[in-house]
Amino acid sequence: MIQRDEKLKGCRASKNRDEVLFVMEKTSTPLSVDDIYNKIKRKNPAISLSTIYRIVEKLLTLGILRVAATLDDNRARYELVKEGHHHYMICTKCKKMIPVDICPIEKVEHKIADKEGFLITGHKFELYGICKDCAKNSL
Ligand SMILES: [Zn+2]
Ligand SMILES: [Zn+2]
Structure with a gap:
């Protein structure tokens, strides 16, 4: 939390931004801008989708949110940047993202990359x- 406050320093305090952070804090799966909008709208019907877009953009720039995945509907799903990282199983029907609590890549990535002298800065792994x-x- 201290880290986030540090990142937000100098930014104007905003109730809408706090609501977005609250929603992201409570969710167990990544959310699209529309998902966030629909959740906040219930409590705050006056809020607009473009406001949410702006806040999410800003939080991405500040490194508070990151893109967890962009699904085949071309909508990015966002999550809070926390220690470590997550992989997900993604349902192609309902677009639900289920966290995977292991990382199968970490163990092998250096073996794969060292041969090429390739410096790894990140990876993606998704199951569909x-x-x-x-x-x-569907039964
Ligand atoms: Zn599903
Ligand atoms: Zn991983």
């Missing part, structure tokens, strides 16, 4: 498929 609920509903 059908979630439990969707599988059940």
Whole structure:
């Protein structure tokens, strides 16, 4: 939290921004701008989608949010930047993102890259498929 306050220093305090942070803090899966908008709208019907876009842009620039994934609907899903990183299983039907609590890449990435003298700065790993609920509903 201290780190985030540090990043927000010098930015004008904003109730809307705090609401976005609150929503991101409470969610267990990454959210798109529309998801965030729909959640906040329930409590604050006056808020506009473009306001949410602006806040998310700003939080990305500040390094408080990051893009967790961009799904095949071309909408980015965002998450808070925290220690470590997450991978997700993504349901191609309902677009639900289920966190994977292991990273299979970390163990092998250096083996793969060292041969080429390649310096790794990050990686992506996503599993696509059908979630439990969707599988059940399609029976
Ligand atoms: Zn699903
Ligand atoms: Zn990883």
